[in-house]
Each structure stands twice: as C-alpha cells, then as structure tokens.
Amino acid sequence: MDEIKNVSLEMKDYIASSGAETLSWCMQCGLCTNLCPWRLVPGEVSENFNIRKMQRLGQLGLEGFEEENILFACVTCGMCQINCPRKVEIIDNVRSMRNTTVGAGFLPPHLRPIAGSLHANGNPWSGEREKRAAWQNGLDIPAFTEDTEYLLFVCCTSCYDTRSKKIATSIVRLLKAAGVNFGVLTAEENCCGESIRKLGDEELFQKLAQGNIDLFKRKGVKKIITTSPHCLYAFKKDYPELGGEFEVMHYSEVLAQLVKEGKLSFPQELARKVTFHDPCYLGRHNQVFDPPRELIQSIPGVEFVELDRSRNKSLCCAGGGGRIWAEVPMGERFGELRITGAVEKQADTLVTACPYCIIMLDDACAGLEKGDVLQVMEMSELLCTALDTK
C-alpha cells in the first residue's frame, strides 16, 4: 500500500448514471469472484481480473479498473449475477464501467475494427452489407411480408462466416420441414448489437438497435425467431428499453414445440453419444434449458449425457461480452475445459446452440487435437442429419 487513493464521488455517480444502478448494492462478499470462470484457468487475465474488486473500485470511483485486462475481461456469462445474494446487476455494472472509457473514445485497439465495421456495414465481421444475404442463394427462402408469421433473424456470424453459414442453412431446412410460416429481411438488417453494448459502446448499440426496430415495425414484424441466443437476448432484454416490443424465440424453442405437436420428427436413427453445452445467453440469461435437450433426445438412437457443469451451472465458452474477439493463449481458454469435460464423459458429439459457442468450441477442440474422438456440432446440424432416412 503505497500512495493514498482518493475517493471520487463524481466518478462513482458517473458510472452509476451510465446504467450501474445497483453498484452500491454490492456488499463485497466475493461470491462473484469465486464463481467466475476465470478462476478455472491460469494466466495473466485470471491473475488480474477480480470482478469483486472491479465493483469495489467503481463504488469508490477509484482509478485502476480501466486497464484492459480488467475492464474487458468479463465474459458476461452471468454465473456471478444469478447467484449474487444482493441481486446486483453485475453485468450492467461492467457495461457501465466500460462505457466510461469507450464512451470517451478509448476502445482497445483490437476492438476498433469491430466497431468500425458495425458503423459502416452493420456487422462486426467486416462483411459487405450487400453480401449479408448472399448465403441464401439457391435456398428459396421467402421474404418476410405482412402475411408471414415469423421473421427469421440470422446472426451476422452465420451470414458471413463460412463455418457458421451451415447453421443458418440447417435452421432454414428444419423450419421448412416443419412447415413454419417464416420469412427473412436479412439484407436490410443490422447486427442486433448485443456484444457491442456489452463492450460499452452504448451509442453504437442504440444506432444499430434503432435501425432494426424501425425496420421490424415498418414491415409489421410481431414474432421473431433468432438463430443466436445473443440476438434473442438483445431483442428480449435490450430492445424494449428503446420501444421495440416483439415476441422473440430462439429456434430451439420453436422446434421443440413443433416436435411436441407432432409437426416435426426425426426418423433417422443416429448411433451417437451426445452431450450438450448450454450457451450462457440461452441458458442462464434466458432460462431456456429443456428445449435443446428435448430435441436432441427426440432423435432415435442418441444416447444423451450431461456435462458436469450444465444448465444454470454451465461453464461459459468465453465468447460473450465481446471476448469472441479477444486473443487468449492456449491453456487459458474456457472452451478447452468444455472439450475435456465432454471427452471425459466419453461423448462423441458435443452439441451447442449458439454461433459464438461453435467458434470457441471448434477452436478448442482443434487446439487440443480431440477432433478424432469428439465432433462439435451446432444443434441444427445434428437435427438435420436425422431429418431424412438414408
């Protein structure tokens, strides 16, 4: 303890006014820090990032939280938040603290291209706006009209990323197979803005969101199916603040209901041992746990096994909160723990239902060279393989 640090009530109030309304509720018990997935890995970020202390610095308006390894470390998995005895909205606090620097123009260098692309192209992947719907070529996907029941909103990742496009096409195939009345507005959509809001760029988020809300309203959208749990979160939790009220569902919820109603079935038997990684934004944040499990288990021949950390206790893939764009050395990636966990359960297929999770888990599986024993699949892909009898 060298120099005396001066409490700044002005700074504290500034953070609070940016959305950290529950910052002062924190009693510093430290449960958050102990539940944080960063405790499960070694390395520099793990050593520097302590979510309890970060909140403390915010409470006193003290300097020290702006350092990149601290301010941008949180993956917003929500493990701490759902367990907080004081019900502190920890993720809002993180977002607000990020906003104090990002709002002033100090985005970390590796995130600048992301924000730039969002500004220019409406997606974080530097994809040209005109090519947003290119993946749909030849798929015969109807455009959304006033007579369409559902808008299918496809995550930017699955619009541009080659691997991820498979997710979009699989979901389209499943919806068609079940006879769902859906259409797309892909070419005119923006990124949902979920991740950039978590990164603290409130202004950019509002711009993206407002564009989408205006579009949806103009086209008469009432119900939305999302391919990504992150878009689900944005539409359900963020958009209502800006006047965008829609009935939003993740594709897994829609499909599970259709299976129950007998409108969708999987005749092809698959001899696989499958386990499921709960995406944080589908599970903890939106409390959707059963539909994916019901879908997987409706495939004949599939043996389903749970991971040790599942449902509300699921371990993050490390792709949330803007961490999808972070460089993390091997050995410090949460995804590796998921792969190891699935291999320990002797599963041959690790299924998840989020384009971010797929990127992170594919990466980890390749890094650990476990591709020969474990296949990482998006749920829609698994379901498609069971759609037709061979």
Add this chain to the structure above:
Amino acid sequence: MDKKTAVYICTGCGIGESLDTEALVKVATKEGKVPVCKTHGFFCGPEGLAQIKNDIENEGVNSVVIAACSSRVNYDVFDFGPAVLTERANIREQVTWTHKANDEDTQMMAEDNLRMSLAKIKHVEPLEPFQGENMVKTVLVVGGGLTGITAALEAAKTGYKTVLVEKNQALGGWLNGLHRLAPRKAPYTMPEEVDIADKIKELSLYPDLKVYTGAEIEEIAGAPGMFDVSIRQDSGISTERVGSVILATGAVPYDATKLQHLGYGKFANVITAQKLEELAGQGKIVRPGDGKEVQSIAFIQCAGSRDPEHLPYCSAVCCVESLKQATYLKEQNPEASVYIFYKDLRAPGEYERLYKKVQQDGAIFVRGDITGIDEDDEKNLIVRAQDVLTLSEISTESVDMVVLATGMVPTTAFGENPEAQTETESGDKAPAGEVILKSNLLNLAYRQGPELPTLKYGFSDSNFICFPYETRRTGIYAAGSVRAPMDEASSAEDAAGAAMKAIQCMELSDQGSAVHPRVWDLSFPEFAMQRCTQCKRCTVECPFGAINEDEKANPLPNPTRCRRCGVCMGACPERIISFKNYSVPMIGSMIKAIEVPDEDEEKPRILVFACENDAYPAVDMAGINGLRYNSWVRIIPVRCLGSINLVWIADTLSNGIDGILLLGCKHGDDYQCHFVKGSELAEYRLSKVSETLDRLSLESDRVRMEEVSIVDYDKIPAILDSFAERLEELGPNPYKGF
C-alpha cells in the same frame, strides 16, 4: 426417623440376564440386613409399583432402595411422596449396559452400587422445607428505562405487586435521547417513532405497580422472599419489602474524550452517535458550531470498541444505530453522501434489510482501520482508512461531519473498587478474589459486597448457556444492556424473561424450594454452629453470596439465597455443614461401603465423583449408547464438584482405593459449571491435596480431575480407561489392606 428399609431389585431391561440377582438379594438381606427385599421384572410397571406401594402402605416400609435404572429416569414413577425416602442404585446404565454380562467384575460393581445406596439411605433424613418469616411476592425493578418498564409491566400483568425505582425524574431512560428507533417491523427498512411514552402511560393502568422516580436504592438487605429495601427519594427514605429484584440499570456510551485519535475533542465536527440523535431531534441536522447544514457525513464504527486499548468487546447495536442514523441524513437530502467505516458490519436478523436499504441508497461502506482524520480550513473533515477490499489506503472527499459510534459500558462497570488498596498475596494460585465495585445501584447489605459479581468487562456474571438472567445473587436478575450489550427488541425480551424468573423465585422460595438449577430441592444446608471456627471459608467461597456474618464472624446462612450446590459443605474444614440428604459423613459411609479386594486379586478400584449436572448424565449416556469401560470404577454422584470435601479424598485412599477421578464441568472464562465457581474451586482445592499426597508418598497422579460436558459421553470410556492405565503404572495403593 425410624427407618424400615426395603430393597427392590429390578431384573428388567437386561439386568436379570446379566447379573446374579440372588447374590444381590443377599447383599441387601445378609449384609444390609434389610427386612424387605424383592425382585421383579418390571418394577416401573403397574404390577411392580403396586408391590412397592403395598409394602409402604401395609408393611410399614418408609425407606426404599430401587436397584434398577439411573436416578435420572423414572424419578416421577418412583416418587412415593415426602414421607418415604427413596434412593436409587444404578445397575442398568452404569453396570449392565456398559459391562460384560455374567462377569465377576460386573457383578462386584452392581453389588458395590447397592452397598453404597444402602449406606447412603441410612444417613438420609426426611426434608423439612425452610420457611422464612413474612415472605412477600413483590417484584422490585431497579431502573426505569425500556427494560425496567417492560419488566415492571410484565410482572404487573401477571398479577404480582411491583415496585419500579428510577434514578431520574423522568422514566424512559436511554430512549428519551433517541430521535427514532431502529426498525422493528416489516419491511424493516424505515426507522420508527420512539414509543416509550406509551409504555410509561401503560404503567398507570396497574394499581399494584408503584413507581418511584428521582429515587435511588439506599440499601437492599435480606434474601429472596424477604428483601428489605430502603429507597431514597428527595430527602426521605421509604421502605419496601420485596421478594425478588430485577436489575435493569442499562449501560452508558463509552467516554468519547478517550478517542482523541479519532478527532474527538480536537475537531469541532467530530461528534458522538448520541449527539447526532440530539441534533436530529431538533429538526434539520446542522453542525453545532457553525450551523452549516450537513450534506455529507462519515460514521466510524467500533469507535473505541473491539479495541484492546478501549472496549475489547462488540456492543452489538452500534452498526444498526449508524445505519439508522444514515437514513436521517438521506431523508433530509437524498443526494447527501454517507460513508460508513467498519470492521465487520453486524446487522443481524431482519436488520439486514436496513443495511441493504442504506446500501441501495448509495452509502459507501469501507471495511478497514481508520488511519487518520484531518480538518480543512472550513472545519470539514477528511477521513483516511485502509480499504481492505481494494488493499489500499483511501481518502474521502471532505465531509461535513464525522460521527463516532461509541460502544456500551454497563452501569455495573463504574464505582470505587473497595479492594484497590489491599495488596494481593503473591505465589498463591487461589482463584482471583471477586472485585465488586461500589456502583451504587443495589447497595446490597451482603458480606460479599454491595453489587452483583461481574465478568471481566463489568457485565453481571451468569451461566450464559443455561441461565442467562440469573446472576450470582439468588433472587436478583439482570436484564437488558446491564447484562450484555443488546438492542431494544432484545432488551424487552430480556425484561420478560427476567420478570418470569423473578416470579418463579418468589414462588419457589415460598415453598421452601431451591431455584434453578435445583428447582424442587427442599433441602438446605444446616450449620452445627457450636463447632464453627469462624474461618470464613464458607462465606467467601459461596458463589452466590448466600452467607452473611454476624459481628463475631459467625456465618449467618440465608437459606432462600442458597442454590443448594454444597460448595460451603466442600469448603468447611470442620465439616459442620450438612444437608438432610447430602452430607460429609453420608458420602464417607458410601466410600467405606465399597469392597476393596486384596492387592493379590489384581482388581483395582477407582472412585469417580461425578457432577450430577453434566458428568453423571454423560456417563449414563455412554451406557445408553452401549459404550464399554473398565469395571474398576465406582461412581458417586455429587451436587457439584465444589461440594467435594477433601476428607473424602483421605477416606477413599485410606480405604485402599487406588485412584480418584473428579468428573465435572468446564471452568474458566467460558465456564459451564452450573454453580459458576464449583469446578474451579474443586481444582484449586485439589492442588492443595496433591501436596498432602506427596507428603504421604502417594503419587499425586492418583487423583485426577477431568472436564466433561453433557455431550462428551463418547469420551467417557477413554477418560475412565486412560486413568485406569495410569493407575496400573503406579501400582496398587500401598495403604490397601491397612
């Protein structure tokens, strides 16, 4: 009394299968020469009981020995009224259930237990309850704050006459100085109006409740049921006779002038929590010096508390009081900044909701030690502290006012120390003499001092586990913050508890019965005064101040003050103190009744004096749980280890018994002794006996004392067996056979 003794040997509960009951019958009839001895498989059942009752009604049996289960069970079943003496020989829990069946040593044990009971009943005489003169059932409450008023109301509501004495002109005490009370009802987030005036008004509803204000206790003389109280009011003295007393004089804040390190007395705007209540009561909170409206404030918790330099203890309420005071400022100005510096924030139970509210309203809580307080040119204050939560020293923005949350000091902690001048003898490890300060609260006319014995911080002493309200002066009950630091709700609860105890005491004293923990014991100590040598040990060692002294230094017992522990009996070197059913010769004859085999039989004998309160039940529980221990032990229950007279040690060893084990309660700061000082005194006395043993070339290891609590039953076998092993190393008692 002419006794016709009958022995009933029960063969139920496995006794008949494990023991030779015919041999036991012979012990009773041949050795004990009792005229009636019967066996039955179920003496506690209707048929068995009918046999005993028939013998009592038709055969003239007036003293009964039941050789069966422990005296701790079926005591109601085997109660044949006050005219019939009943004694129990424990051959179930401590013999059959803990030792090998049909074994010679088990049989010897059972026979010895029967012999001891037969020896004991010879000495027991029927009890004649003590009757005091002009006993009354009036409760005196000293102190008219929340606790005192509540206690008086509780006593009056049950129909007992009550006298309430308050030193100040106005009733209400500490609450009169409060602006608001901490929340006591849902949602527990907002302070409440001080409602003491309603309670004061309620006092007038009871015609038998007499209130003295502006009055002090001049003297309390006498004993439970018969206390004579002199009350000084204005210049006159009134007298009242009362049955029991509740001390509810409360506590006062710690002297803040000792807290200069926190700026008190140095900076004008460092004030006490008490002062803030006063300021809040006057309307807008402004600084006393310059009238500046307070917009920012820092509370410092544990100001002079939990601090070895000041009060080492926690005062239990200051955290909640500061939280409450934080709401005063937030109510005045929601934008006001509030800092609370603390060591550990203690807001137990529903107070957590108040803590949460203050947090949610934006107060800044800082955990850590204060490193400095400075004043700026405008008399604002800057507080520096170690923030353990960021591991850094932090400094606040300047605040208008600093409030010190000072702790509580009980009113019993003040007053002249009468022993301050006397030199203490060095080299003697005697238990530290009791210091009783002249606090001018009760002014007891007791030989042992004018107030209640206190613990090291000045709070009145009580067995906090079992009997929190009981003090070490029978019939006097402490309640509220004079007993322990506590909040309003606990004080009111304490008041009700103490009122109930005060009433119980008066009723039991009226019946000639002991109070806790020997309720319904009608025995009391009698002194063979012609043999007294005025050594004063009984008057000094009685933990309850029961014995006064006349002008010739003779002890003057007060039976209603007595708890019947027998510490006086254990203390008396002349052995002149006896109960009708518990005496030095009685235990002596039980010791002599034990058959001690010759050295070559290699059957050592160990005598265990087991405290009836915890140790004896623990030994029973070992039996109930089927544990095993050596069969050399013979167990004599004692009322308290403090009642053990050293002559029993000599009796035992001269009888050839190889070792003596004292099993009793924990002593020290966290004592569990039901009679507070008994086990401590026993250990002290034992240290004296070791010297004697060494002189007789008997190893002092032959006498051992062990602390057990009632839950330690599982340790009983190890305690008994390890002592047996040690005695085996020492070899047989050389006095065996003499």
